Amino acid sequence: EGGVLQVSAALKEGQVTPTQLCQRCLALIRSTKFLNAYITVAEETALKQAEESEKRYRRGQPLGVLDGIPISVKDNFNTAGIETTCASNMLKGYISPYNATVVQKLLDQGAVLLGKTNLDEFAMGSGSTDGVFGPVRNPWSYSRQYKEKSASKSHSEDEESNWVITGGSSGGSAAAVSSFTCFAALGSDTGGSTRNPAAHCGVVGLKPTYGLISRHGLIPLVNSMDVPGILTRCVDDAAVVLGLLAGHDPKDSTTIQDTFEPFELPDFTDVSKLTIGIPKEYHAPGLSGEILALWSKAADLFKNAGAKVIEVSLPHTRYSIVCYHVLCTAEVASNMARFDGLEYGHRSDMNESTESMYAATRREGFNDVVRGRILSGNYFLLKQNYENYFIKAQKVRRLIASDFVKVFRSGVDILLTPTTLSDAVPYMEFIKEDNRTRSTQDDILTQAANMAGVPAISVPAALSERGLPVGLQFIGRSLQEKQLLTVAKWFEKQVKFPMIQLEEVKRLDHDILQHQKSASFS
């Protein structure tokens, strides 16, 4: 249950082998199958990678700190030889011939790729409930902490129907990290898709500065806002993974040219030199009283440590959702145009004409959410609408980005905000509203950072009344990940967020212990 650095040390010392680690994670994936966090489990290749790693450790030549560490990857990243579906019928069975740059980097470091995690179809959604492989269940639904709190509710309710969502769209990755089936996972973040599920699943979710990490091989949602996201159990781990992934990629022309210097985070930080900004607009309608109180408590934490904590304003925040809606759907309409059934992916049997084949393929391959966004996007891009919608939205985007610039220029170092409006809602409640409504509500606290391209991180803060995780968000200056993560780590240390108590994990550890005991007797 340790972090990457601890396990890495254990591997180096021989306390555990990469194969043991891999097998443990695979066993846990099997016993937590009901979470539906994984779409594809690459058991054979993972064990092979573990074997190779083991050889390196025996020679005393590990590739780096990630060598032998099991990781998982959201199923919208290309993985050569392993199915990449984006949780869509359009790409069911699609085996990509190449690795995304970030996947390649992890493999080059010796990481063990366990499998591809579940998501909302094509990353469109905030619940990880709208993919063709079904919804992801939040591991905390099965935690002792949650069960204890919900025991006081009606017993007649089946535990089955009580489970809560992970948030989205990187819910599978968040659940995988949260349930200990891997040590780190890749997600993606376009409007909050890494931070939102991180907050709901009690893990760390980092959205790096736009252009810092390569998007080559990440199947795009909104090219101008997408970033690969990092999900880990602690802030130090996020820094480690960031250090291995960041940097210019000639295959991605939107990556920053400057060389990136990986960094280690200090164990002790003096926050009294910092100015923490509390943006008043993030006191959004629908923000639960609980989270409001937590946010306030966090502000006090910094104040008591000597930091300057001031209220600031990001006046255009309230326009970010509608602005995002226009720009996102416009880019989606464009990005999805390539799915015509000709070169790859699903192709309809309809063959009366090319056009009818296209129409049937796209109707069969995409779910309602995707089709809805394509239609909206095309509408906004029509010649007669372009000026009023797309251009206008671009201008508003500029204003939103300027809000951040102004605030950071005025002496604020880091912004502190909630990540979500409430803790995770039960699935049955979540699906009462449609995807668009949910996204509109849930993205409000995370979306603006994508508009502006600034880095942001969600750190688990406390458990809610219902025994579910609540995270708080830190937003930093462009390319100042070191400062951002330093502050996040300090906060993490202060709050001492509890570890999830999962029956399945306990059982597995017990079994392993028994096995070891019996082994020592034979």
Place this chain on the structure above:
Amino acid sequence: LASWVPVVGLEIHAQISSNSKLFSGSQVQFAAPPNSLVSFFDASLPGTLPVLNRRCVEAAVMTGLALNCSINKKSLFDRKHYFYADLPAGYQITQQRVPIAVNGSLSYSLCIDNKMSQMVTKTVRIKQIQLEQDSGKSLHDDTRSQTLVDLNRAGVGLMEVVMEPDLCCGEEAAAAIRELQLILQTLGSSQAVMAEGQLRVDANVSVHHPGDPYGVRTEVKNINSIRFLAKAVDYEIQRQIEELENGGTILNETRAFDSRLGCTVPMRDKEGKQDYRFIPEPNLPPLILYDAKSLPANMNHQQVVNIDWIRERLPDLPSVKRAKLVEQYEILPEHSFTLLNEEGLTEFFENVVKQTQMKPRKVIGWILNDLLSYLKQHSLTVKESPVSSFLLADLLNLLEKKEISAAAAKQVLAELWKGEGKTPLEIVKEKKLELIQDQKELEQICQLVIDGHENEVIMMALR
């Protein structure tokens, strides 16, 4: 009948001569096996991203400079959307908002009459040059109700050259395109061979009465040679005039040139007006070009495209080459046009000049009147000429030394043309074509003729 003013505007797509495609590393090659030059990006595999090819940018800058354009130091890329089998991504990456070069001009020459004795220089304005992707090829197999798609060409770099509607007829169009072709070939930015699809021309044609606003225009496509371009334009002008004079109207449509019938026909309707839903290409930052003034001191010159650097290295353009030929060899301007118009002819001419004492302005006659007409008659290129520059020079030397007459030289040339490997001297000896210089011998021959025609001599003496 009231007079009509035809208005012709040309849109040219020139395939950039480069090793790899505009946004990906796959090779550019004509007639390769289908789908053998297709990268992941060309096939639009999800998650792939465009990376701009430096050579293509340089080609566009060179072409812009040669056409007297302003080069935009900042230009942008856009996506143009439509669904078609040969467009894998469902959109083409082009430059719609701010292209790489604007506001240029192209000078070309026409002969006033057919005899090439008087040439006049005209200019057509260049609206813009933009970089964009070529599409793949789709072949419709109607018998099997299927479409075959070859993506080898998908993503190859194109320069779209848009001309203002300053032309008025097929002849002007042909001359302008010929000159553009020569310029591109001289620069090396495009091989511009129309038959291989490296140079494609669409013509926008309309007619109106003098003083009236411009008429409705049609777009004529599927023009595969310069000769057909002239025909297509002239046919369309005529068609529109006849239509309007008969009280009809011109539809704003796209028509294809049918080279067999020599006419334009309406093309299969592409659903009327298309809305291409342009958006900026989000995966490509603005293209920034530098010149000597704006280039930052510490910039690695491998990393940037410097307009001035390219300008300094431009080769002599055709107009300059022609002027130099006229000056150096004292030939006529019309001659220089013909020399440049025929691939390899200038080189041939200069090689002959080097190897003979005959004055260039006499040599040119043999090149243009004799050699070239033989080549044309037999549909041969200069490269395929059975008579090499060495042989021709040899022959011209015999003529220059007065060892044979001009008439005899023509006979020898006809023999040489058979390509039997004989030298001019051998042919002269064989056919006894030597000029007789000996006075006595000539007198003897004359005396023989006079002796053999007594009556005629008397008739002549009586007159």
